[in-house]
Amino acid sequence: MSVNDHSNITILKEIAELLNEETDLIPMLKGALGKFIKGTNFETGWIFFINEKGKIELVAQESLPEALSYNNCQHLQKGGCWCVSRYRNNELKKASNIIECQRIETAIESNTGDNENITHHATVPLQSGDERFGILNVASPNTTKFTDEELELLESVAFQMGSAIKRINLTKQEQEVALVRERNRFARDLHDSVNQLLFSVTLTARAGMEMSETAEIKETFKEIQQLTQSALTEMRALIWQLRPKGLESGLIEAIKAYSEMLNIKLSVNVSGVIQFPSRVEETLFRITQEALNNVRKHAGVQDATIYITVTPKDIMLVIKDEGRGFVIEPERSLPSIGLQSIKDRAATLGGSADWVSEIGKGTELLIRLPY
Structure with a gap:
């Protein structure tokens, strides 16, 4: 040698x-x-x-x-x-x-x-x-x-x-599979325990409101019912984030189902072929979840419009509402954790997230992901 x-x-x-x-x-x-x-x-x-x-x-x-x-x-x-x-x-x-x-x-x-x-x-x-x-x-x-x-x-x-x-x-694939399994298990646990408990509290509050004769007590039960119903909606949204139902039927169907769960009337416009790798598809779904959550919580409207444009090089996702809008001071942080989460998710895939918003004229969120 x-x-x-x-x-x-x-x-x-x-x-x-x-x-x-x-x-x-x-x-x-x-x-x-x-x-x-x-x-x-x-x-x-x-x-x-x-x-x-x-x-x-x-x-x-x-x-x-x-x-x-x-x-x-x-x-x-x-x-x-x-x-x-x-x-x-x-x-x-x-x-x-x-x-x-x-x-x-x-x-x-x-x-x-x-x-x-x-x-x-x-x-x-x-x-x-x-x-x-x-x-x-x-x-x-x-x-x-x-x-x-x-x-x-x-x-x-x-x-x-x-x-x-x-x-x-x-x-990495094995880790992702394990993570999905853990998410599904946690989502089932939330659904079977906390979600059912909140639903029971809602029914109990409604019954108490109907049985009470005193106006003050009726109002208290009504407030409990409203708070519990709000918590129930939040819990269902959390379960969706952990285990997005409908994604197996395609991104558009999952987005529509989620908007229905939030009682948001959604218009979806698609240009190009919607066929993405699973990681890109889930990222688009998670970003849309965050955006629709922001519409429900902050915009003061129950309508939104989504545009998805697919080119050979990238994907453009636009989410618009005509709600309250907001203004970000240059020296201040983002107005919601949801917006920061959207930026982080887009950046993970090498993409970008920008928005245009004006008080009283709504918000337009623009997401671009390389493809």
């Missing part, structure tokens, strides 16, 4: 240990890429995730030259290149040398920093079985072609990374 073979085995062992220990996807890939670059003849590298629609995302990079790291890696983030095109066409099967790279060429031509004699790179798909996740690219100065041994080493690391990505994705 040569010294180089021994060195390669050592670096593969170290990377395998790191990949097996890490539970967070992006830090895991950054750590593994760093070990690979520092322990081999390759001097820089970067990882793209590529989704089913071919959209790329730069998720990790190591020791990039100034020309490639310039302005948050703008030359790597945009444009086309051979490796991504081959991957999208399902033609990139193994570690390969790249004759030329449009992204690197653009970085050099822009004259925004030293390219440190990086002109070409090798590429390899990140995959596990039939599942593909993206590509790993590596490069060295003054190198236009890598040896078969270097490509074999690159392929071995890519195989390890692909297996680790799949493991973490499966773990």
